[in-house]
Amino acid sequence: MHPEFSHIDDWVFDLDNCLYPASSGLFTLIDARMNAYIRRLLNVNETEAHRVQKxxxxxxxxxxxxxxxxxxxxxxxxxxxxxxxxxxKIDADERLAEGLGRLPGRKFIFTNGDEPYARRVLGRLGIEEQFEAVHCILANDLQPKPRLHGYELLLERFEIDPGRAVLFEDMVKNLKPAKALGMTTIWVDNGSEQAHQAYDPAIVDFRIENVGDWLHQMLDGEL
Structure with a gap:
């Protein structure tokens, strides 16, 4: 393992557009469902629903x-x-599964989605059994990332030492609270909407494009 990560006990991963590529278009389907939901809720057209959503x-x-x-x-x-x-739109990712399987320590999902959806996605990717738990928006008292509350609940719930933990995120702004708490931060820069928002090199320890590839490089000491 690369020496910069030899102290890590807990590996925390975002889900959407992080453990699978944004180019898969999966979140586009969710966007469309959100638009339809808002159209029904507010009795507005598609354009206005899009404006409200964003x-x-x-x-x-x-x-x-x-x-x-x-x-x-x-x-x-x-x-x-x-x-x-x-x-x-997504398939089993054997390389990602192998990389996760080689990691020492615990692995968690930390998502603004809910747990049933997260487990469906993890199952489709073939990695559900790799994770200790899913910490979702409901476990965060419905306070989404990047609000600090959810991060503090995550650390408390699983007794995670932030100084010995890593967070992988496709949204830079969601790394800021983790960095403030003392976690190592990894930005998965793979094309997410508004991924660069609030970019600050001081809160990004590592910038990567593919989690599976990076895990193998890190574990083989090839970074």
């Missing part, structure tokens, strides 16, 4: 957070609806 995403961290704050949306109803998508 406004909430940028202002509140997630579309759901904005809809809850401004329209009183039931989070369970929203999450069940927008995650009701086919997963045929």
């Amino acid at each position: 406004s909430h995403f940028y202002q509140h961290g997630t579309t759901l957070a904005g809809l809850m704050a401004e329209h009183g949306v039931d989070p369970h109803d929203f999450l069940n609806d927008v995650h009701d998508i086919p997963l045929d």
